[in-house]
Amino acid sequence: xxxxxxxxxxxxxxxxxxxxxxxxxxxxxxxxxxxxxxxxxxxxxxxxxxxxxxxxxxxxxxxxxxxxxxxxxxxxxxxxxxxxxxxxxxxxxxxxxxxxxxxxxxxxxxxxxxxxxxxx
Numbered sequence: 001x002x003x004x005x006x007x008x009x010x011x012x013x014x015x016x017x018x019x020x021x022x023x024x025x026x027x028x029x030x031x032x033x034x035x036x037x038x039x040x041x042x043x044x045x046x047x048x049x050x051x052x053x054x055x056x057x058x059x060x061x062x063x064x065x066x067x068x069x070x071x072x073x074x075x076x077x078x079x080x081x082x083x084x085x086x087x088x089x090x091x092x093x094x095x096x097x098x099x100x101x102x103x104x105x106x107x108x109x110x111x112x113x114x115x116x117x118x119x120x
Contacts, residue, residue, distance in 0.1 A: 023055070 034044035099105035
């Protein structure tokens with residue numbers, strides 16, 4: 001008995017979603033094990049970056065439009081930046097002012113890649 005193409009696609013889609021959810025949960029669990037307990041920060045971060053980047057590239061190749069579906073798009077980037085940038089700059093300024101007043105501003109090199117990559 002043949003199944004309808006939509007049913008097969010839906011089944012694969014749900015299976016992929018389960019695998020993706022498991023991968024996200026595995027990444028979160030790995031954070032606690034490798035970063036907090038074993039203190040293997042650099043190795044864990046490098047492996048996770050390579051693994052998730054490879055997965056994004058794989059999914060982009062297999063399923064056209066999946067990155068757009070996930071929100072990786074640039075068609076409205078200028079509009080969004082003009083609306084959000086003033087609030088973001090005000091928040092960053094407030095964080096630095098509060099940190100300076102409390103004496104807790106400790107800038108290290110690893111903060112800058114996070115600030116650059118976090119919005120992505």
